Amino acid sequence: MNGWSALDRFLRTDPRDVGCAEAMELLHVYAELAAADAPAAQRYPGIAAHLAACGPCGEDFDGLLAAIRGPAE
Numbered sequence: 001m002n003g004w005s006a007l008d009r010f011l012r013t014d015p016r017d018v019g020c021a022e023a024m025e026l027l028h029v030y031a032e033l034a035a036a037d038a039p040a041a042q043r044y045p046g047i048a049a050h051l052a053a054c055g056p057c058g059e060d061f062d063g064l065l066a067a068i069r070g071p072a073e
Helices: 004-011 019-035 045-053 055-069
Strands: none
Touching: 019 045, 019 055, 045 055
16 A cells, blocks of 8 residues: 555545544534434534545444434334
8 A cells, every 4th residue: 555545535535524523522413403404514514524524423423313313113
């Protein structure tokens, strides 16, 4: 591996992406808004950009959202 794939990923990063630390700090707020069908992505575009790019954080969001919504009926 020559590092080009890491550089390519970095260059494709959305400039609005807030990163893992900030996304995790506000993930509960973002998930509550999303569960209430509020415009979470409009209110927190940096978190939306991060969740679209970061698989592990996206999985955390999906799990938190499922927990907030409760069991499927």
